[in-house]
Structure formats: C-alpha cells, structure tokens
Amino acid sequence: MARVELVMRDQDRERYVHQARREGLSLSAWLRAAAEDRLKRQAQAGKFESVEDLQAFFVACDTRAGDGEEPDWAEHRSVIEAARRRGASET
Template identity: 45%
Template sequence: MRRESQSDRQRQDHRPFKSVAEVQDFFRQCDADQARGVEPDWDEHLVVIRESRRRGKSGN
C-alpha cells in the first residue's frame, strides 16, 4: 500500500491553488516525495501490461 505523502495531505481539501508559487511549491514537494531511482523502461512495461490484458480477456 502506498504511503500518504505530505503533498497528498496538503491537497486533500481540493481547494484551488491561489498562486503560481503555490503550484510550484506543490510540485516541488511531490518531486521530493518520490523515491529516487531508475525510471522504468516504459516499452517493457507496456508489453507486460498488454500481456496481462491479453491473458485476462475472456472469449466472449
């Protein structure tokens, strides 16, 4: 289960941003909350998704 980040908690009220600075701060916090590491190979990831969908489809 994904852990709730500070940026998640701050935006739970769903109020609109009041300024460009507020938007920039929000995304800066989102970036800081993300784990550092290697981005996934999206082409490989899409192949896995397609295979999963293909296997899950019924014959109907």
C-alpha cells in the first residue's frame, strides 16, 4: 500500500478530523472516501443516459444562449487579440 504525505492548513486539518470522527472514521479513511466520492461524481458528470437527455442538454444550451446572433469569427478573433495585448481576458 502506498503512503501519501499531505500538506494543508491547520484549520482544514481540524475540520477534516472533526468530520471524520463524527462519521466514525480515521482521517485517512475519511480522505480516501472523499476522494472516491469525487471521482465517482466526475465520472458521472458528463454522461448522457438517453437521447432525451442529450436533446434536453441542447435545448438548455439554446435557451441559455438567448435569441441574439453569435458574433462572426472575425469579431471573436479581434476580442481574443485585444485580450492578449492587455494580458487578460474579458470573460
């Protein structure tokens, strides 16, 4: 079994230990469970279960985009170039 060293703020460690004890776990077991939960959520986050889910996703995207027209590519490029010159983005 591998051993991992972790560096964290003292306040965070105290919070994690407190929660681990509330759940009846060691800090190591609690951190492993938290990491596993995160991996499971990430694995499920981008998956569509059906064609209907996919269609609903595109409807939501279209709704969020609004009724206006998207700028043409030349406009996009000018915004990108202006941001590069300033060293920051407008988004």
